[in-house]
Amino acid sequence: MKKLILISSILFSAYAFPQFSITADIPSYLADSEIYLYGFNGSKEILYSKGKIANNKAVLKVDKKYVGMMRVFFQKTNSSVNMVSENKNVDFRLELDGKNKISNIIFGDQTNLLFSNEVEQQKKQELILPALVQIKDYYKPSESFYKSLEAEINSLSKGDLTLYDAHPFLDYYHQNQKYSVQEKAVELKPQDYIDFYSKSGEYLETSTLLKPSLINYLNASKSNVEGAVDKLLEAVNVETPRGQTILSELIEIFNTYNMDKLKDKYLAEANNLKCTINDRLSATLKSNNNTTIGAKMPNTVFLNPIHTKAKSLYDIKADKKIVVFWSSTCSHCESELPKLLEKYDKLKAQNIQVVGFSLDANLDEYRNKAILYPWVSDSEGRGWYSSYGDIYNISATPTYFILDSNNKIISKPNHVADVLDYLKLN
Structure with missing residues (x-):
């Protein structure tokens, strides 16, 4: 019996305590801010934790293993801190400028100190290195200043790769960042990308490299994008989690850039898969299927409404509705x-209601702008971390939908002129 109690105690301890914590010393201005910690699955941000604040210290706990890039979002400043998790504790101190914007981040853990130095090194390579190379030409190799410049150029060009030996994720990120940086990607061929996606280990999905590298792959294959996508999807196998995540990213890229023919083709391919669908692709399919012409637009409960006593989108009765996703900074x-x-006034005369959903992170900025418009407005006050993106497949503002009296989508205009043309108000 004692052995069973001991085993139960060990199991309880394993589940009761977090894998790791992120601790941030924050200015008093942020003491009442909502703070969220996100990890990544491709370009999709996954909420891992909500911060608890006491005595100007924010603590975010993660209860599952995670290795990769993470982001801490401070709602009050509508800004984020990017960092690396190696499934170990992270700590940093945050400083704000006179306008209460993040001005400096000082990490205390070894992993993020190394990552910060890497970012700083890259800035120097982009801004300083070309100038040093040009200046060196004005001196003779025998001069001491020439030798100093050469040493600095060599230092900036190479870096100390042995620093990454104990940090496998940072080593992966360092080695493969070339696929996501446009200036470096010009040296790569389409097959290089295919090999990268096919042979990359477990870190690809959490590295934030996937979406920008896919955009570079499409640019490298612009003579035949459809053929290149088909070749890539065959190589990564869309019946695997990796293949489905890549398929999901591609559908969302095509949606963002209004490449409707390609989006429709690969949406159909995804919808016709007979295998188990991973969460990433499932979310993409759901958000796209939610907003196809003829679909009933999902309802949403208002949180911070203006100009209405209605409780939700469906509570607003009209012959037609114009739903617009916008923000005060757009x-x-x-x-x-x-x-x-x-x-x-003409819209009201035809019993057409306008409903605006704001992607502002600052509720005061949302209210100050929304009050100027006479129509119904609402906002979650979480910026691009709002649920609107996932539910309604929103990737840009403004985005418009026109609904009939039963909340079915009858048109998806690209611009306000298209809205007015559709309603014959131009």
């Missing part, structure tokens, strides 16, 4: 929404 919204405002 320049295109600034130019387009006033044109919708000009036609607002």
Whole structure:
């Protein structure tokens, strides 16, 4: 009996305590901020923890193994801190400038100190190294300043690769960053990318390299994008988790860049898969299927509504609804929404309601702008971390939908002029 109790105690301890914690010393300005920790699955950010704050110290605990890039989001400043997790504790101190924007991040753990130095080294390589090479030409090899410049150039060019021996993820990131950087990617061939995706180990999905490298692959294959995608998907096998994550990323890239023919083709391929679908692809399929023409737009409960006593989108009754996703900091919204405002009386006369969902992170900024528009507005106050992106497949603002009286999507205009054309209000 004692052995059973001991085993139960050990098992309980394993589940009761986190794998690792992230601790941040924060200025008093952020003491009332919501703080969220995200990990990555490709370009999709996954919420891992919500911060608890006491005495100007924020603590975020992770209860499962995670190795890769992470991001801590501070809602009050609408800004993030990027870091590396090696499934070990991370600690940093945050400093703000006079406008309460993040001005400096000082890491205390070895992994992120090394990563910070890597980022700094890259900045020097991009900004300083070319200048040093040019300056060196003005001196003779026999001069001491020439030798000093040469030593600095060699130092900036190479770096100390032995530093990564004890950090396998950082070593992976360092070795493969070339696939995601446009300036370096010009030296690579399409087959190099295919080999990279096919042979990469477990770190690819959490590295944040996947989406930018896929964009570079598509650019390298622009003479025949469809053929290149087919070749890639065959190599990575869409019945595997890796293949499905890549398929998901490609569908979302095509959606963002309005490559509708390719998006529709690979959405159909994904929907026709007979194997088990991983969470990443399942979420992509759901958000796209939620917003196809003829689909009933998912309902959402209002959290911070303006100009309405309605509790949800479905509670607003109208012959038609214009649903627009926008933000107070979006320049295109600034130019387009006033044109919708000009036609607002005509819209009301035809029993057409406008509902705006804001992707602002700052609720005060949302309210200050939304109050100027007479239509219904709402916001979760979480910026691009709002649920709207996943539910309604939103990748840019403004994004428009026109619904019928039963909340079915009847049009997905690209611009406000298309909205007005569809409703014959131009």
